Amino acid sequence: MVASIIRTIFAQPDKKHVHAQFDEVVRMLGRSHPKVAGMLDSARDDLLAFAPLPYAHWRQIWSTSPLERGNKEIKRSSDVVGTFPNPTALLRLAGHVLIEQHDEWDGADRRY
Numbered sequence: 001m002v003a004s005i006i007r008t009i010f011a012q013p014d015k016k017h018v019h020a021q022f023d024e025v026v027r028m029l030g031r032s033h034p035k036v037a038g039m040l041d042s043a044r045d046d047l048l049a050f051a052p053l054p055y056a057h058w059r060q061i062w063s064t065s066p067l068e069r070g071n072k073e074i075k076r077s078s079d080v081v082g083t084f085p086n087p088t089a090l091l092r093l094a095g096h097v098l099i100e101q102h103d104e105w106d107g108a109d110r111r112y
Contacts, residue, residue, distance in 0.1 A: 002036055005029065010062065015051040022048060066105075073097050 005025055012018040022044065030037040040047065050061045074094050084090045 018051045070101055
């Protein structure tokens with residue numbers, strides 16, 4: 001229920017309505033879930049950072065596809081290795097995968 005209420009913030013057509021809906025959601029959740037309302041209010045600037053940008057860009061900003069792809073690649077690589085002798089070895093592998101992905105994106109025609 002709480003997640004669906006929060007999602008209404010992002011379903012607004014423009015910056016003015018996004019900010020108004022955010023205030024309404026914080027007010028509504030303040031009664032039933034005060035801790036959630038406090039967390040939302042303290043993260044306001046970060047959560048609404050997309051609003052000043054053109055509406056056409058909002059969908060791309062919200063997309064987690066690049067993040068999911070990176071996590072999937074790290075999981076695949078770590079499954080191949082199996083076990084790691086220490087946390088540093090896992091960090092090295094994950095870092096290498098992310099560096100490789102960055103290089104691919106940097107040289108690609110399409111920008112994320």
